[in-house]
Amino acid sequence: MRLDKLLTVTATATRSEAARAVRAGAVLVNGVPAKSAAVHIDPERDAVEYCGRAVMYRTHHYIILNKPIGYVSATEDGKDPTVLELLPPKYTALGLFPCGRLDKNTLGLMLLTDDGDLAHRLLSPRRHVTKRYYFRVKFPLTEAECARFREGLVLEDGYETKPADIALSSDMTSGVITLIEGKYHQIKRMMLALHNQITHLERISFGPLSLPSELARGAWRELTQEEENALREAAK
Numbered sequence: 001m002r003l004d005k006l007l008t009v010t011a012t013a014t015r016s017e018a019a020r021a022v023r024a025g026a027v028l029v030n031g032v033p034a035k036s037a038a039v040h041i042d043p044e045r046d047a048v049e050y051c052g053r054a055v056m057y058r059t060h061h062y063i064i065l066n067k068p069i070g071y072v073s074a075t076e077d078g079k080d081p082t083v084l085e086l087l088p089p090k091y092t093a094l095g096l097f098p099c100g101r102l103d104k105n106t107l108g109l110m111l112l113t114d115d116g117d118l119a120h121r122l123l124s125p126r127r128h129v130t131k132r133y134y135f136r137v138k139f140p141l142t143e144a145e146c147a148r149f150r151e152g153l154v155l156e157d158g159y160e161t162k163p164a165d166i167a168l169s170s171d172m173t174s175g176v177i178t179l180i181e182g183k184y185h186q187i188k189r190m191m192l193a194l195h196n197q198i199t200h201l202e203r204i205s206f207g208p209l210s211l212p213s214e215l216a217r218g219a220w221r222e223l224t225q226e227e228e229n230a231l232r233e234a235a236k
């Protein structure tokens with residue numbers, strides 16, 4: 001594999017950043033500055049360093065992002081900015097996509113990946129990977145309404161939702177909802193079935209991943225190896 005290819009597929013650098021770093025002597029192959037970005041290396045055996053950091057060869061990428069309001073969870077959109085636009089250019093050529101969707105006005109945890117197989121398994125209705133949302137509603141909820149929510153509700157189109165958990169705060173207008181499925185606008189439509197209205201919705205977990213408290217709105221980071229392993233376990 002060409003050296004610049006390794007640097008781009010690992011999201012270490014864009015092709016032009018890679019060429020510049022090689023010219024500056026900042027890319028080492030087995031401890032020796034590379035002469036050209038076009039040299040061939042063996043990604044499994046050669047030790048590559050970029051600006052002092054070891055480059056780990058990986059075929060897939062997993063990014064956790066704290067979605068702000070106003071961004072759509074799509075790879076492209078003619079009208080609104082997409083969550084992919086929150087990432088730096090070195091990620092654009094990787095073919096990342098959002099694993100699951102959040103509405104434009106929903107906030108919180110999004111997983112972005114280029115691993116179609118894992119995403120497919122995580123989103124499969126058979127696996128029941130849980131998603132937790134912090135919510136606020138317009139009108140106080142009663143215990144009887146929460147019981148209906150937990151049993152599963154019939155939506156306006158006749159779809160019967162699977163049982164969903166709801167833990168209500170003492171103010172009766174906020175709390176945490178846990179879903180094991182992901183239908184279009186599901187929580188908003190479940191609240192509409194109770195003649196109520198969501199005023200705030202934020203995903204706080206997806207399977208074993210929780211939204212890290214230090215991840216500011218709009219910020220992102222690659223998953224740690226432990227998080228990646230836990231995700232694979234959840235997708236088994």
Ligand code: URA
Nearest residue numbers: 103106185186187188
């Ligand atoms: N339910 C919704 O209504 N919207 C979301 O974005 C996620 C779950």
